Amino acid sequence: MVLSLSPSKANFSGSRLTPDMTGLHALKMDTNVVVLGTDNVGKSALTVRFLTRRFIGEYGDIESIYSHNVIVDGREISFNIWDSPYSQELLSESSACEKRIHWADGFVLVYSICDRASFNSVSKQVQSIKAQKDYLGVEKVPIVIVGNKRDLHHRRTVSSEEGRLLALSTDCAFYEVSAAENYHSVLLVFHGLVERIREAKTSLKKPAGIKSIVKSMSAVFARKRTDSL
Numbered sequence: 298m299v300l301s302l303s304p305s306k307a308n309f310s311g312s313r314l315t316p317d318m319t320g321l322h323a324l325k326m327d328t329n330v331v332v333l334g335t336d337n338v339g340k341s342a343l344t345v346r347f348l349t350r351r352f353i354g355e356y357g358d359i360e361s362i363y364s365h366n367v368i369v370d371g372r373e374i375s376f377n378i379w380d381s382p383y384s385q386e387l388l389s390e391s392s393a394c395e396k397r398i399h400w401a402d403g404f405v406l407v408y409s410i411c412d413r414a415s416f417n418s419v420s421k422q423v424q425s426i427k428a429q430k431d432y433l434g435v436e437k438v439p440i441v442i443v444g445n446k447r448d449l450h451h452r453r454t455v456s457s458e459e460g461r462l463l464a465l466s467t468d469c470a471f472y473e474v475s476a477a478e479n480y481h482s483v484l485l486v487f488h489g490l491v492e493r494i495r496e497a498k499t500s501l502k503k504p505a506g507i508k509s510i511v512k513s514m515s516a517v518f519a520r521k522r523t524d525s526l
């Protein structure tokens with residue numbers, strides 16, 4: 298596991314978008330994000346765009362974990378982003394793959410709108426992640442599906458509608474972006490993911506619902522009554 302920037306990728310360190318952090322430390326949230334997708338869909342381009350606001354064009358294929366702090370809705374979010382080259386292992390149950398999924402709080406699944414095979418692999422990736430994160434018991438595993446290379450609309454083979462429907466049917470969020478042309482849409486992807494991660498964390502903390510408490514209390518009293526007869 299590489300825990301620093303690889304030389305072939307952008308040279309930057311975790312930056313803060315808002316200079317005044319006073320008083321926000323108590324609200325800090327650490328979050329681990331894995332960016333996945335098949336070859337050449339723009340995983341590194343998307344990650345580097347989010348981290349540096351820049352599009353460089355060519356990126357190595359070295360696996361890296363980047364750290365980056367941003368403010369989302371007044372709260373400091375400390376991102377650890379694992380940009381991993383595609384491997385078939387995601388679809389199998391190798392321990393490296395399990396480790397990656399176990400490590401992550403949220404997932405960015407990228408496909409290229411010009412590459413149908415990359416789109417077709419997304420639903421398998423979603424299944425694989427959900428199967429492993431099942432033990433959390435959260436309704437929605439924080440996953441965002443991203444159709445990248447929107448600027449290449451003349452070479453599009455996957456419609457926006459198909460992307461949206463896939464996200465709807467798998468309970469994921471959906472964005473179409475161009476890492477090459479637009480920083481803001483990429484920012485929205487990560488903000489959307491933070492939102493989902495927060496929701497998942499909140500639903501984990503939620504105490505048992507009033508209905509289930511009433512149910513178990515009635516069961517106890519019913520048993521007591523039968524015992525005393």
Ligand SMILES: Nc1nc2c(ncn2[C@@H]2O[C@H](COP(=O)(O)OP(=O)(O)OP(=O)(O)O)[C@@H](O)[C@H]2O)c(=O)[nH]1
Nearest residue numbers: 336337338339340341342354358383446475476477
């Ligand atoms: N036109 C266009 N090209 C893009 C976009 N995003 C990435 N690319 C190009 O697509 C190619 C692959 O981008 P990468 O970011 O290296 O893709 P990757 O998914 O990390 O690739 P692997 O590391 O091989 O898995 C590069 O030539 C990028 O310049 C985009 O939004 N529009």
